[in-house]
Amino acid sequence: MTEHSASNLLTLPILSEVGLQTYPLSTLYVLATPIGNVCDISLRALHVLSLVDAVACEDTRNTAHLLHRYGISKPLLAAHQHNEHEAAEKIVARLQAGERIALVSDAGTPGVSDPGARIVDAVLKAGLRALPLPGPSAAITALSVSGLLNDQFHFVGFLPSKARQRETILASLANVPATLVLYEAPHRIVETVDALVSAYGPTRQIVIARELTKLFETVHRCLLGDAPEWLAADAMRQKGEFVILIESSPAATDDGAEGDRILKILLAELSVKQAASLAAQISSQKKNALYDRALVLKALQDAEN
Numbered sequence: 001m002t003e004h005s006a007s008n009l010l011t012l013p014i015l016s017e018v019g020l021q022t023y024p025l026s027t028l029y030v031l032a033t034p035i036g037n038v039c040d041i042s043l044r045a046l047h048v049l050s051l052v053d054a055v056a057c058e059d060t061r062n063t064a065h066l067l068h069r070y071g072i073s074k075p076l077l078a079a080h081q082h083n084e085h086e087a088a089e090k091i092v093a094r095l096q097a098g099e100r101i102a103l104v105s106d107a108g109t110p111g112v113s114d115p116g117a118r119i120v121d122a123v124l125k126a127g128l129r130a131l132p133l134p135g136p137s138a139a140i141t142a143l144s145v146s147g148l149l150n151d152q153f154h155f156v157g158f159l160p161s162k163a164r165q166r167e168t169i170l171a172s173l174a175n176v177p178a179t180l181v182l183y184e185a186p187h188r189i190v191e192t193v194d195a196l197v198s199a200y201g202p203t204r205q206i207v208i209a210r211e212l213t214k215l216f217e218t219v220h221r222c223l224l225g226d227a228p229e230w231l232a233a234d235a236m237r238q239k240g241e242f243v244i245l246i247e248s249s250p251a252a253t254d255d256g257a258e259g260d261r262i263l264k265i266l267l268a269e270l271s272v273k274q275a276a277s278l279a280a281q282i283s284s285q286k287k288n289a290l291y292d293r294a295l296v297l298k299a300l301q302d303a304e305n
């Protein structure tokens with residue numbers, strides 16, 4: 001460790017509390033690292049990084065750089081998506097020999113759209129422990145500033161790059177009663193937002209959270225139908241790393257009031273069939289259900305007149 005090492009940070013009186021937790025041997029420490037600003041790492045994570053015998057990481061150069069910034073020097077083991085099985089075996093053997101090993105990914109929480117789950121699975125199957133060192137994850141960071149009111153969220157991660165597969169998945173998620181959370185890369189952001197508009201129509205809210213915790217951090221919330229124009233207005237808005245949040249399906253969260261409201265307006269001018277068909281396009285609710293409801297509303301309207 002250098003003069004400005006993590007151990008210096010760990011001399012503040014409050015930090016004696018890192019010791020309230022035990023750090024057993026023969027344990028894998030699954031440790032979250034920053035998603036942008038290098039300072040977003042927990043003091044306990046630094047304590048554990050100082051303590052472990054080795055750090056298993058997605059990219060040894062990235063992790064070496066992070067550890068160097070905190071004055072920590074540790075042996076590194078490569079554990080990426082192409083060697084996860086092999087890495088898991090090596091890690092299990094080292095844990096069985098009594099070591100402590102930290103598992104990190106390039107950014108954020110391991111196992112969240114990142115390697116890690118196979119290694120944790122192998123560790124647990126070998127009867128060993130995996131303990132979490134919580135910290136940043138882009139999904140949760142974006143949700144925290146979305147202001148979207150649904151408490152539930154559905155983590156989708158990256159959509160497939162092939163259009164047909166992407167459409168199928170988006171269609172299957174249309175009525176999920178939760179905010180949808182997607183990850184996206186800059187070269188596909190425009191295409192993906194277009195696909196979202198096609199799948200869910202223009203009226204749901206979208207949050208485009210870009211470069212979180214970095215210099216050009218942007219969080220933009222608008223109607224899905226307005227998002228393509230917003231992205232196109234400035235090429236910078238298409239650069240960087242993205243989390244996309246989509247407001248939950250009105251059909252799934254609505255107790256029927258919104259469907260009724262739309263149907264009543266349309267039924268004043270149109271047939272039951274036409275009203276149900278248009279209401280389905282406006283609300284993303286199922287046409288058959290709207291048709292049945294429209295028959296009831298029409299009968300009530302006729303009875304009133």
Ligand code: SAM
Nearest residue numbers: 035108109112137138183184211212241242243
């Ligand atoms: N394990 C990470 C986590 O816990 O969020 C995710 C890793 S995944 C390979 C990388 C993707 O996460 C990026 O393509 C982007 O969609 C999202 N992401 C990571 N950092 C981000 C940031 N600073 N701002 C916005 N999105 C980010």
